[in-house]
Amino acid sequence: MSTISDGYNRFITWQFHKLHQRKLLITKPHHAPFCPNCGPVAVDSSMTDIAQGGGAETQEFTALKFRLKDGTVLPAATLRPETVFGVTNMWLHPDVEYVKASVLDETWIVSREAFEKLRYQMDGRGEVKELDTLKGARLIGSTCTTPMGREVPILPGTFVDPKVATGVVMSVPAHAPFDWVALKDVQNELSSGKNPYGLDENMVRSIVPITMIQAGSELVEDPAGILCTRMGIESQSEADRLDEATKIIYKNEFHSGALMDLCQEYSGLKVSKIKETLRVDFIEKGLADLFFEFSEPVICRCGNGVVIKRIPDQWFISYSDPDLTRRTKEHAATMDIYPEEYMRDIGPVLDWFGDRACIRKGSWLGTEFPYKKDWIIEPISDSTLYPSYYMVSKYLNEGTLELEWMDDAFFDHVFLGKGDLEGMEERRREVTRRCREDFLYWYPLDINLGGKEHKTVHFPVFLMNHVAIMEPEHWPRGLFVHWWVTMSGGDKISKTKGGAEPIPDAIREYGVDAMRLYYCHVGSANMDVEWQKDTVSHYRARMRRIYEQIDDLLSMEDGGPSSMDSWLRSMMGVRLSEVTEMLEQGSLREASNIIYFTIPSDLKWYIRRGGRSQSTLREMTGMWVQMLQPFTPHLAEEIWERIGGKGLVSTHPWPIIDRENTSISSLKVEEYVIKLLEDLNRVKKITDMEPKRIILYTSSEWKWTVLEKLMDMSDGSDGRINPGDAIKSLMGVEDLGAYRKLIPKLVGRLSKDVVKMRPEERERYRLLRDEMERLQGLTTFFSTEMGCEVRVFSQDDEGKDDPMGKSKASLPLKPAIFME
RNA sequence: GCGAGGGUAGUCAAGUGGUCAAAGACGUCAGACUCAAAAUCUGAUCCUUAGUGGUUCGCCGGUUCAAAUCCGGUCCCUCGCACCA
Structure with missing residues (x-):
């Protein structure tokens, strides 16, 4: 199938017949990018049709009709028609050749370039014919009238670019930095005695900026002049800084500006609201016309300049x-x-x-539009x-x-x-x-x-x-x-700019599974992802590591069941339910993170803590492989076969979560072990010692009592604890009599923890209330980990060995540590 | 300009009111293994400190007992804005 296959064309024809029957096809005039050589073109940043100017926007200028004495029109194209009330003069470039042309039933003077553009833009409205040519200098020194009937002089402006819009510019020095600087230049030149165009000196000198927009609550006279002076702009040639100044003024006046009294019936209205109305009004009254222009030059693939063409009876789908x-x-x-x-x-x-133009004329591939011969249905409309x-x-x-x-x-x-x-x-x-x-x-x-x-x-x-x-x-x-995969640096991958890596090559180099895992893990769908070769290789390494890890685990000597089996089963149950939930939500990243990064470290912990049951390991790795399957199917099948799985893992149903055998307490115990081990390592690192012996001290009973009372209090008052009240009520507790002096400090320390505690964490304290026995059972493990003898005392133990008096720092589930 | 998304530690990036000094990966550093390297493993990686402290999540201000997270303002980046699909 393709857009040019006969069958497809018939389908599209049917589709447009349906749209027509449903009264969704309409015609109206339209302005579109057009290459005189190739016909309609698409202006977009991927530069499909064009060689330059992909970022260009079509701007709708308002060409305000200023008139010479004989009625000839000087159409000044502007994006800010509201500033017409502040016009002080006109600018023409003295050295540029202008064309005098008949446009519809008027005579216009525009630059040569603009004349060419007008011929396309007036298509269907009337004839555009060249009558004569003249240098800009010929008109300089004479006057014209604004659309409002005010008489203003025409002055020389060398900044005027004949390639932009009409090449005729109106001057609003109070609100346009370019105009302000240019006016200064002309006035200064006269002052220095030069007057190549024979201007009326008094008249030129008497021109002052007309402020007609008030931005903000205070009126600022001549904002452009003030800004130029502040920025130290001196000459028309400082185009970049003038652009910057223009932007600042425009932004400010567009958002917070309002037209002042001299603006006739528009006085008091906000610039942001009035812009469009004003333009429509002017056009209706014959005071202005539209002029379309790109924001930057656009060049067609064929080398021709692209123009904006009016299509008098363009067909639209009426969206x-x-x-x-x-x-x-x-x-x-x-x-x-x-x-x-x-x-x-x-x-x-x-x-x-809105409505969308749906056909174009020219040598395009596609289906012919059934209601207009030689016009082709535009691709997006038919796709x-x-x-x-x-x-x-x-x-x-x-x-x-x-x-x-x-x-x-x-x-x-x-x-x-x-x-x-x-x-x-x-x-x-x-x-x-x-x-x-x-x-x-x-x-x-x-x-x-x-x-x-x-x-x-x-x-x-x-x-x-x-x-x-x-x-x-x-x-x-x-x-x-979904968002994009981009080249490193964030640039879009494209055929022309490079960065594209053919999928078959990439698969050969990195492997299908690594690619899949990379895409799933490296970013979420609603974020751009930078393609990085190195990173893809890391995923391949990660897969290999998992393969080897499973190999190692299953070839270990069976050490029979232990308390860690219950932990591993529970943990894998937790992981499975997390992964299942993530997959259901479409959070591939989260899911793959657990499967490829968290589970391997869970298994390592199992081994580290002495787990060695082959039957548990077999069962759990089997479950893991099932989780690997959706992301890296080849790896999963490979391991599945190796561990003696039947058939294909991909045909097995998703594992079922065994909530029955989840042991919360074994999970909490291991959390405790991990935290304590972290503390031990931290102390070891800070003291920078190779410990010869370690003593751990569990907390005094009375501290538990305080903690438990605090937890009760917080339950009884929607989570909050008032330390003062807490201390007062604890002072009254009989068992705590001996520790009265220590209570305030402990309450201060514990109450903010208690307030933050979630139910699960309270559960932890409840389940590990027998901390002393738990800890005694762990001494062998800690001793192996730390490489020295580890002993345990209670803070309450009278005969404890406590060389540094560390034991008093103990808290429930936070043993104090002595190391030497 | 309009609409949308975003700015988090060396990098990429998770994180929508308390479990956050903030997951994870990468990078870097140290240790183990090795004749050595790579790979792999283990640990560290804001500051401070015998662990419970301090200062952080673009910038400014606000709400709250509590803010990376909510609100207002501001700066910066990306995407779309209609004949490319």
């Missing part, structure tokens, strides 16, 4: 249709859309999405319903379905269930029936996966076309937006 939008939004609300942010945005996006075409293309390709049978009635039947097959020739009836069955079997689409760039164009169109054409039960059920 702004209120009924279609409403139905699509309602449907979207019932879909599974990921990530959540996009689920939230999709409604507003559908509202925002949105295509999954349904898969239902029939198969039969066309294998020859069961004949091309000429694929008429509108055929598609109506297959996709909409319309019409019957009576009287149809046997073969034809059979294949049509099968297409319909396939369609009913497969549709609707469960999910459409696409990159983040599709959020605002492709997905809305995809949804709306389904809603417009298909039966409600066949509308898509889900969308999934």
Whole structure:
């Protein structure tokens, strides 16, 4: 299948017939990028059609009509039409050749470049014809009138670029830094005695900036002048800094500016609100016209400059249709859309999405538009319903379905269930029936996966076309937006810029499983991922390590059951339930992190703590391999076979979580061991000693009493503890009589911990209340770990060995440590 | 400009009110193994300290007993904005 296959063309034709029947195809004028040589082009950053200018935006200038005495129009193109009230003069470049042209029924003077552009932009509106040419200098010194009828002089501006917009510029020195500096230049030149254009000196000198926008609560006269002075800008040639100044002023005035009194009926209105209204008004009154321009030069692949062309009767798909939008939004609300942010945005996006030009003229591949000869349906318009075409293309390709049978009635039947097959020739009836069955079997689409760039164009169109054409039960059920894999440095991978690595090569180099794991683990779907070769290799190494680890574990000598077995089973149960939950949520990263990083260290801990039961290990690694399977299937099967698993691991059902045999207390004990070991290592590191003996002291009974009382108190007052009250009430407890002096300090220390404690943590204190016995059972382990003798005393033990008096620092489940 | 997402330790990155000095990976350093290296293992990696302390999550301010997390402001980065799909 491709956009030029005959069968596909028939499908697209049907689709557009449907859109037309549903009154969703409309025509209206349109402005679009156009190469005089190649026809319409797409201006976008991936530079598919163009050689330069991918970042260009189409800007809509307002060409305000200033008039010479004889009525000839000087169209000053501006992005800030509201500033017309502050115009003090006009700028023309003295050395540039301007064209005098008849435009519609007026005479305009514009730069040569602008004249060429106008011919395309006026397409369908009237003729644009060259009448004469003249140097800018010819008009300098004379005057013209603003659209409001004020008379202003025409002055020389060497900063005027004939390539930008009309080459005719109006001057608003109070609000445009460029104008302000240029005006200064002209005035200074006169003062220094030079007057090459014979300007009226008094008149020029008397020009002062007209402030007409107030930004903020205080009026600032001549903001551009103030800013230029502050920035120390002196000359028209400092273009970069002038751009910067322009931006600052524009930003400020757009957001917080309002038009001042001299702005006639627009006085007092906010700039941000009035811009569009004002332009429409001016155009309606014949005081202005539109002028389109790119924000930067755009060059076609063929080398020609790209222009903006008016297409008088462009066909659109009317995605702004209120009924279609409403139905699509309602449907979207019932879909599974990921990530959540996009689920939230999709409604507003559908509202925002407007009519879309759907055909273009030129030598394009694609389907001819059925309502206009020689125009081709533009690719995005025809790509949105295509999954349904898969239902029939198969039969066309294998020859069961004949091309000429694929008429509108055929598609109506297959996709909409319309019409019957009576009287149809046997073969034809059979294949049509099968297409319909396939369609009913497969549709609707469960999910459409696409990159983040599709959020605002492709997905809305995809949804709306389904809603417009298909039966409600066949509308898509889900969308999934993913971000990108980029080159290192974050640049987009592209064929032209490089960075692309063909998948077959990459697979050969890193292996399929490593690639899969890399993608799953290295980032979440809604974040760009930088492709890094080294990192992929790390995943391969990680897989090898897991393979070896399992090998090692299963070849260890069986040491029979131990208390660690219960821990390992419980821990693996916890891991399995975490992984299951993550997978259900689609959090591949989290899931793979547990499987490939956390579980290996759990198993290491089991061994380190003396676990050696082969039967437990066999069972647990079996379960682990089942978890490895979805991410690295080849590795999983390999290990599965090695450990004597039956059949393929991929055909086994997902393991079931054994909650019955989960031992919370064994989990808590190991938490305790890990924390204590960390403390021991910390002390060892800080003191920088190789310990010869270690003594641990468990906490006094009375400290437990205090802790337990505090926990009770916090339960009784929605979590909070008032230390003062706590101390007071503890002082009254009989058992604590001997420790009265120590209570306030301990309460201060413990109460903030207790307030923060979660139920699980309280559980820990309850389960390990027999700390002394637990700890005594652990001395062998700690002694091996630390490489020296380890003894345990209670702080309460009268005969304890306590050379440094450390024992008083002990707290419940936080033994004090002595080391030497 | 409009809309959206983001700024967390050397790097990448997890983390939406208390279990956070903050997962994990990478890098770096030290130790083990080795004739040696690689690989692998073990530990350390904000500051301080015989562990319970201090200062951190772009910047400024606010809410709260409690903020990386909530609110307001501000700076910076990325994406989309309609004929590329």
